[in-house]
Amino acid sequence: MCLGIPYKVVKVLDEESCLVQVGSGTQFCFTGQVGTVKEGDWLVVHAGLAIAKITEEDARENLAMIRFYLGEEAS
Numbered sequence: 001m002c003l004g005i006p007y008k009v010v011k012v013l014d015e016e017s018c019l020v021q022v023g024s025g026t027q028f029c030f031t032g033q034v035g036t037v038k039e040g041d042w043l044v045v046h047a048g049l050a051i052a053k054i055t056e057e058d059a060r061e062n063l064a065m066i067r068f069y070l071g072e073e074a075s
Contacts, residue, residue, distance in 0.1 A: 004044040004051050005066070009036050020045060036039035 007020035007029065014033040020043060027048070031037050034050045042059040043050040054062075 002046050006042055006044040006054060006062050007045050008059070009039055009041045009043060012037060019049075043045060 006060040007022060007027070009018045010021045011019040011040040012019055013019065013028075016030060018029050018031055018037055020029045027045075027073075029043065029045050029050050031043070031050045034053050035044065037043065037050070037053070042054050042056055044054055044062075057072055058074070
């Protein structure tokens with residue numbers, strides 16, 4: 001089973017890559033499968049590969065659900 005996590009794009013590097021926010025840091029993400037992205041977009045990422053673009057509302061709901069199942073408080 002694979003789990004894609006929502007991340008926010010913080011910097012576009014080129015046509016097929018960006019940096020996404022991971023906690024207080026950033027991580028490289030390949031965006032070739034989802035098309036053009038811009039800063040502020042939300043992506044579902046698995047193993048450094050963006051697999052879908054989603055709305056901020058959907059990202060927040062997904063993150064809240066992940067936190068719930070991990071036993072953490074949603075913020």
